[in-house]
Amino acid sequence: MSVRGVRGAVTVERNEEGQILDATVELFNAIVAENGFAPEDICSVLITVxxxxxxxxxxxxxxxxxxxxxxPVTCALEIPVKGSLEKCIRFMLHVNTTKTQAEIKHVYLRGARLLRPDLSKA
Incomplete structure (x- = not known):
């Protein structure tokens, strides 16, 4: 078993609590479902906005x-790079898994698909 990093991101339309919380749940559930993770598999979750x-x-x-x-879950502020994608929530999950890096499924939803089109489903 190894510790692997799993990336993901999602965007919201507005800076509203409901939209942010709903998008967070959507992204988290998608990552968990795509990779078959259970709570015990996840070491920690870093979320940036x-x-x-x-x-x-x-x-x-x-x-x-x-x-x-x-x-364990924590939040941080994404570095403010000029021209970067706005209203974006990014995840980095650290998980215990037998999957190889090539088998990990990273998830990019909504406007965040632009960040990693190579990893995003159409």
């Missing part, structure tokens, strides 16, 4: 999901 998303902590959405309460 772009500067204009300041109405809530995205981690709040995962902390209240049944079965996921003990997974």
């Amino acid at each position: 772009t500067g204009e998303l300041d109405s809530t902590f995205p981690a709040k959405a995962i902390r209240v999901m049944p079965g996921w309460e003990l997974v």
Whole structure:
């Protein structure tokens, strides 16, 4: 078993708590489903947001999901690179898995598909 990193990102239309929390759950559920992870597999989740998303902590959405309460989750501010994708929530999950790096499925949703078209489903 190895520790692997799993990436993902999603965008929202507006800086509203409901949109941020809903997008966070959507992305988290997609990553878990695509990779077949259980709560015990996940070492930690780092979530970053772009500067204009300041109405809530995205981690709040995962902390209240049944079965996921003990997974360590934290939030940080994405570095403000000029011209970068706005209203974006990015994930880095650290997981214990027998999957190889090539078998890990990274998930990019909505406008965040632009970040990694090579990893995004059409």
